[in-house]
Amino acid sequence: MKTSNKTFRTKVFNWAHELVRSTGKSFAVCLSKAWALYRLRKRMATETVKIAFEKADGSLRIAFATLKNTAGKIKGTGTPNYKTLAYFDTEANSFRSFKVENFITAY
Numbered sequence: 001m002k003t004s005n006k007t008f009r010t011k012v013f014n015w016a017h018e019l020v021r022s023t024g025k026s027f028a029v030c031l032s033k034a035w036a037l038y039r040l041r042k043r044m045a046t047e048t049v050k051i052a053f054e055k056a057d058g059s060l061r062i063a064f065a066t067l068k069n070t071a072g073k074i075k076g077t078g079t080p081n082y083k084t085l086a087y088f089d090t091e092a093n094s095f096r097s098f099k100v101e102n103f104i105t106a107y
Contacts, residue, residue: 022099063089073095084100
């Protein structure tokens, strides 16, 4: 088995397990949402994506997110965190993140 296949599947299943822990929904529902998060992250690596998620105060947030050409702007340890998904907000010109259970859709 290739390392890259194992890596992306590991990320998807870690997101799914985190979603099960935080929401209490069935694993099948959480796995579906985890795959949506994986596809979103993959799209953000090559383009700017319009996303919608629920903020901590319950309001809807629509953002233009990307990870393209942001390698020089990243600060920190780089340890994986499966509770949140980080992105570069092109409108605010800075990094932001949201809880994975609050993700709604990507346009």
